[in-house]
Amino acid sequence: MNLPDELDHEKLAEVALAILSLTAMDDDYGVRVWKGMDWGLTEFLYEKGWIHDPKGKQKSMVLTEEGAKLAPEFMKKHFAK
DSSP: OOOOTTBOHHHHHHHHHHHHGGGOEEETTEEEOOSSOOHHHHHHHHHTTSBOOOOSSOSSOOBOHHHHHHHHHHHHHHHBO
């Protein structure tokens, strides 16, 4: 997926790295992070009613109707140039 040109890519990269750091752990190779989101963060999104229950074996999550409406609004609010 290509990032839309109207978004601030630098800010997105910084926030993505910050969110990934929530899963950081040290090992013999350095600091590793999970490719997905922190489970506590997904649970918080669920409690807010923005995603359906994230528990299960699926690697994807389903946005609620409210979450699907708010996601592009938040993207524009926080990351538009």
